[in-house]
Amino acid sequence: MLKYLEIADKMEAWIIEKDLSQGEKLPKLAELMELYGVSKSTIVKALERLENRGLIYQVQGSGVFVRRPKRADYVNLIDNNGFTADLPTHKMASKVLTLRKIKPPKKVQAVFGSEQTEVYEIRRLRYIDADVLCLEESYFRTDIIMYLNEQIAQGSIFNYVRELGIAIGFSDKYLTVKKLDQKTADLLGVKTGDPALTINEIYYLTSGEPFDYSTTTYHYENSKFFIQSNA
Amino acid sequence: MLKYLEIADKMEAWIIEKDLSQGEKLPKLAELMELYGVSKSTIVKALERLENRGLIYQVQGSGVFVRRPKRADYVNLIDNNGFTADLPTHKMASKVLTLRKIKPPKKVQAVFGSEQTEVYEIRRLRYIDADVLCLEESYFRTDIIMYLNEQIAQGSIFNYVRELGIAIGFSDKYLTVKKLDQKTADLLGVKTGDPALTINEIYYLTSGEPFDYSTTTYHYENSKFFIQSNA
DNA sequence: GAGTGGTCTAGACCACTCA
DNA sequence: GAGTGGTCTAGACCACTCG
Numbered sequence: 173m174l175k176y177l178e179i180a181d182k183m184e185a186w187i188i189e190k191d192l193s194q195g196e197k198l199p200k201l202a203e204l205m206e207l208y209g210v211s212k213s214t215i216v217k218a219l220e221r222l223e224n225r226g227l228i229y230q231v232q233g234s235g236v237f238v239r240r241p242k243r244a245d246y247v248n249l250i251d252n253n254g255f256t257a258d259l260p261t262h263k264m265a266s267k268v269l270t271l272r273k274i275k276p277p278k279k280v281q282a283v284f285g286s287e288q289t290e291v292y293e294i295r296r297l298r299y300i301d302a303d304v305l306c307l308e309e310s311y312f313r314t315d316i317i318m319y320l321n322e323q324i325a326q327g328s329i330f331n332y333v334r335e336l337g338i339a340i341g342f343s344d345k346y347l348t349v350k351k352l353d354q355k356t357a358d359l360l361g362v363k364t365g366d367p368a369l370t371i372n373e374i375y376y377l378t379s380g381e382p383f384d385y386s387t388t389t390y391h392y393e394n395s396k397f398f399i400q401s402n403a
Numbered sequence: 404m405l406k407y408l409e410i411a412d413k414m415e416a417w418i419i420e421k422d423l424s425q426g427e428k429l430p431k432l433a434e435l436m437e438l439y440g441v442s443k444s445t446i447v448k449a450l451e452r453l454e455n456r457g458l459i460y461q462v463q464g465s466g467v468f469v470r471r472p473k474r475a476d477y478v479n480l481i482d483n484n485g486f487t488a489d490l491p492t493h494k495m496a497s498k499v500l501t502l503r504k505i506k507p508p509k510k511v512q513a514v515f516g517s518e519q520t521e522v523y524e525i526r527r528l529r530y531i532d533a534d535v536l537c538l539e540e541s542y543f544r545t546d547i548i549m550y551l552n553e554q555i556a557q558g559s560i561f562n563y564v565r566e567l568g569i570a571i572g573f574s575d576k577y578l579t580v581k582k583l584d585q586k587t588a589d590l591l592g593v594k595t596g597d598p599a600l601t602i603n604e605i606y607y608l609t610s611g612e613p614f615d616y617s618t619t620t621y622h623y624e625n626s627k628f629f630i631q632s633n634a
Numbered sequence: 635g636a637g638t639g640g641t642c643t644a645g646a647c648c649a650c651t652c653a
Numbered sequence: 654g655a656g657t658g659g660t661c662t663a664g665a666c667c668a669c670t671c672g
Contacts, residue, residue, distance in 0.1 A: 174660070195611060200638065211662045216640080224455065224633075229573055229611055232639050233669035237611055241575045249480070249578075252634045340634075342460055344472045347480075347628040349580060349600045349621070367598025367623070369580045379651095380426060380460055380468055390580070392598070397578040399630070402455075403483045403571075405641070431657065442643045447659080463658050464650035610670095 179208050179218040184227060187238055198228065198236040225251070226400030239400070246398040252343060252375075254328050255298070255305070262300050268325045269295040269359075273314060280311045283374055283385050290314045294325050297359060303394045304360050310386035317383070341378035347371050352389070360391045367392045410439050410449040415458060418469055429459065429467040456482065457631030470631070477629035483574060483606075485559050486529070486536070493531050499556045500526040500590075504545060511542045514605055514616050521545045525556050528590060534625045535591050541617035548614070572609035578602050583620070591622045598623045 183198075199207065204215045219236060222228045229239050248258045255264050276284060276291045284291070292312040298305045310329075312320065317333060324332050333340065347369060354364040362368075368389050375384040414429075430438065435446045450467060453459045460470050479489045486495050507515060507522045515522070523543040529536045541560075543551065548564060555563050564571065578600060585595040593599075599620050606615040 176660075202638085211664095212639095213663090214661060217660085219639095226573075229607075229609075230639070231610055231670080234610075234638070234671080236639085239573070239611075241605075243577065246577060249630055250632050250634065252632060342457075342470070342631070342633045345630040345632065346474065346477060347600075347630070349598050349623040349626075351598055367580050367582055369578075369600065374472075376460075378460075379462055379465075380470075392580040395580075399480055399576040399578070400573070401481050401483060401576065402573045403481065407641075433657085442645095443658095444644090445642060448641085450658095461658070462651080465652080465657070467658085 175208075175210055176214050176217040176221065179204075179210065179214065180221040182208075183218065183222060184225075187227060187240075192238045192240070194238060194240050194242075196238045198238070200235065223402065226402075241398075241400070243398070246396045249345065249397050249399050252330065252340070254330055255300070256328065259300060264305075265299045266326050267297045267299070268322050269297060271295075271320065271322055271325055276311060280385050283382050284311075284313055288313060288315075292317065292320050294320070294329070296325060300394060304391050305394050306388050306390040307356060307359050308386060308388045310384060313383045316377070316381075338383075339378040341376045341380065343373055343375045345371055345373045356389055360389070362391065362393075369395070369397075406439075406441055407445050407448040407452065410435075410441065410445065411452040413439075414449065414453060415456075418458060418471075423469045423471070425469060425471050425473075427469045429469070431466065454633065457633075472629075472631070474629070477627045480576065480628050480630050483561065483571065485561055486531070487559065490531060495536075496530045497557050498528045498530070499553050500528060502526075502551065502553055502556055507542060511616050514613050515542075515544055519544060519546075523548060523551050525551070525560070527556060531625060535622050536625050537619050537621045538587060538590050539617060539619045541615060544614045547608070547612075569614075570609040572607045572611065574604055574606045576602055576604045587620055591620070593622065593624075600626070600628075 201212060201215055205212055208215065219228065219230060223230060227239060228236055230236050244261070245259060247255065251257065271292070271294050273290055274293050276288055280291060281288060292314055295307070295309045297307055316338065330340070349367060349369055351365045352360070352362065352368050356368070357364045357366060360368070369392065371388045371390070373386050373388070374382050376382050432443060432446055436443055439446065450459065450461060454461060458470060459467055461467050475492070476490060478486065482488065502523070502525050504521055505524050507519055511522060512519060523545055526538070526540045528538055547569065561571070580598060580600055582596045583591070583593065583599050587599070588595045588597060591599070600623065602619045602621070604617050604619070605613050607613050
């Protein structure tokens with residue numbers, strides 16, 4: 173394992189274990205260098221990672237401080253760690269509505285390329301505790317994800333993908349708000365015309381190839397989101 | 404100006420000028436080093452910045468490639484460059500509804516601290532071309548932003564803040580979806596009960612001190628959002 | 635002005651991709 | 654196996670904060 177990632181993970185665990193709160197100061201660079209037995213640049217790189225993940229902020233000439241806003245129960249829109257990581261105090265579950273191998277619909281072919289002849293289509297309802305969180309419709313390239321079944325789709329598909337040794341690189345997410353049609357409203361257990369946030373996502377491998385296209389519609393009363401930004 | 408920032412800006416301008424599209428390859432590191440006359444680490448750092456801004460992706464052993472998803476007219480939720488940067492082909496305008504110095508409401512005091520005795524409150528409607536984009540209610544600390552007037556609030560407050568030499572560090576954003584009450588719906592020109600996305604934001608200085616608290620409610624038909632994520 | 639973080643360099647070595 | 658990006662080091666120097 174890479175040194176800077178290992179150090180970043182240890183620091184993250186340390187912050188969480190000690191339950192440090194916003195504004196608390198971390199040891200200075202020189203101490204961290206000695207503590208972990210590495211050069212300055214390696215510490216700097218580990219801190220950069222934590223900064224990008226929104227766990228700390230650095231103030232030149234002053235120190236490194238913990239960044240941990242207080243609100244819970246919000247889904248993180250930047251980390252792609254899945255709901256289990258975002259909502260640790262809740263029980264997550266999925267009900268698979270359909271799972272099949274099909275020819276990609278046009279909107280999906282537009283993303284994967286016209287040479288893509290087959291995809292997995294998965295539709296599932298995701299629950300937080302006893303409540304509906306969202307309806308998800310996703311498409312995976314069958315030449316990358318060779319095998320999928322209902323049992324896998326009941327858990328975290330992304331964890332399964334990572335276990336296959338497939339490296340997820342980055343993603344584009346598009347958000348819109350709309351009034352629900354009757355079919356979707358029924359599935360979510362709300363009224364036709366009620367509001368919903370729809371997030372359209374494209375996930376890419378580290379190589380830049382798209383492999384997952386999904387559209388998720390969230391129950392407006394059961395979902396809240398947050399973003400930690402550095403700009 | 405810092406070398407790596409200067410190089411990153413030049414590369415960004417170059418990508419936009421040449422109108423490179425997703426997947427196109429940039430020159431290799433050795434060439435970039437020579438081109439800009441700097442060491443490898445400086446190029447690496449410039450590329451890291453572009454990667455974080457979602458403009459490129461790097462593939463070890465292969466090359467550096469352009470990342471530019473095709474959809475326009477989406478508001479970027481990560482960059483805090485304001486609508487003008489996100490929606491370059493549109494005319495943006497603001498109408499100031501109220502601007503006053505007041506004692507902070509409780510929700511604002513909870514963020515700024517109870518020692519904060521005075522804030523600017525600004526409520527404005529923001530337009531995209533001829534359409535209402537959003538209703539924004541924001542609070543600024545008067546000990547940091549000493550002066551504000553209606554003319555400034557008609558333009559970009561953040562640009563004004565930067566011109567004052569105040570360095571914006573990072574922000575937390577919380578998103579929820581709801582049905583509009585009558586007052587807000589009237590202002591946005593939609594019906595009571597229509598859907599809306601509400602984004603609650605807290606902006607911090609580089610020192611970690613919060614200085615702006617705002618709540619923005621978006622017109623659901625006139626607004627779309629995107630996020631480019633690297634995880 | 636002392637302390638602390640940020641930038642930059644040159645160079646060694648590692649890890650991945652692709653023909 | 655050649656090519657290309659990623660990590661890591663040691664050290665010089667710069668820039669900001671704070672008492």
